[in-house]
Amino acid sequence: DAGVTQSPTHLIKTRGQQVTLRCSPKSGHDTVSWYQQALGQGPQFIFQYYEEEERQRGNFPDRFSGHQFPNYSSELNVNALLLGDSALYLCASSLGSGFLGNEQFFGPGTRLTVL
Amino acid sequence: TQLLEQSPQFLSIQEGENLTVYCNSSSVFSSLQWYRQEPGEGPVLLVTVVTGGEVKKLKRLTFQFGDARKDSSLHITAAQPGDTGLYLCAGAYNNDMRFGAGTRLTVKP
Numbered sequence: 001d002a003g004v005t006q007s008p009t010h011l012i013k014t015r016g017q018q019v020t021l022r023c024s025p026k027s028g029h030d031t032v033s034w035y036q037q038a039l040g041q042g043p044q045f046i047f048q049y050y051e052e053e054e055r056q057r058g059n060f061p062d063r064f065s066g067h068q069f070p071n072y073s074s075e076l077n078v079n080a081l082l083l084g085d086s087a088l089y090l091c092a093s094s095l096g097s098g099f100l101g102n103e104q105f106f107g108p109g110t111r112l113t114v115l
Numbered sequence: 116t117q118l119l120e121q122s123p124q125f126l127s128i129q130e131g132e133n134l135t136v137y138c139n140s141s142s143v144f145s146s147l148q149w150y151r152q153e154p155g156e157g158p159v160l161l162v163t164v165v166t167g168g169e170v171k172k173l174k175r176l177t178f179q180f181g182d183a184r185k186d187s188s189l190h191i192t193a194a195q196p197g198d199t200g201l202y203l204c205a206g207a208y209n210n211d212m213r214f215g216a217g218t219r220l221t222v223k224p
Contacts, residue, residue: 041216
């Protein structure tokens with residue numbers, strides 16, 4: 001039973017470019033959440049997708065957008081990259097919308113470096 | 116500014132020692148979770164506490180949720196090198212999840 005998988009593992013971009021990160025949830029899970037973890041910090045919640053819609057959103061600008069597909073996999077898109085977007089991007093899957101009572105399983109993350 | 120403050124930020128101890136790390140907030144949470152994260156991996160859930168004053172034990176780890184549901188502690192007895200990692204606390208609302216910055220624990224053989 002595969003856990004949460006993310007691709008790519010590492011990515012290097014330059015300022016102003018756009019990036020797409022991908023996540024496949026754990027088998028049986030229907031909800032995907034995305035987090036940004038800057039160096040030396042804890043993860044910060046970006047948004048959560050359930051039934052192909054963004055259900056919850058953290059304090060991130062509109063440059064951060066996402067999508068969920070019918071097979072529950074998800075993409076995170078970041079436009080007009082800034083140096084400050086350099087971070088580890090984590091995907092977590094769970095069963096059901098929201099956070100209360102829903103255990104999240106995290107993937108290994110995508111390390112994004114913006115030069 | 117982190118909504119959840121974790122202390123200490125770094126902790127280096129010898130194998131066999133006991134330790135306690137703390138997670139404090141001015142906000143009340145519906146539930147609080149502890150995770151451990153190792154380099155190159157995502158966080159792994161250790162425990163969820165829901166009720167104020169709740170104490171949960173997981174082998175050598177003891178977790179406590181404060182009576183007011185604003186703070187929590189993690190106590191490790193007889194630490195082992197395998198306990199090395201970043202320990203994160205996270206407070207949950209239904210529509211949001213907030214993490215602390217973590218305590219980076221190193222247990223030396």
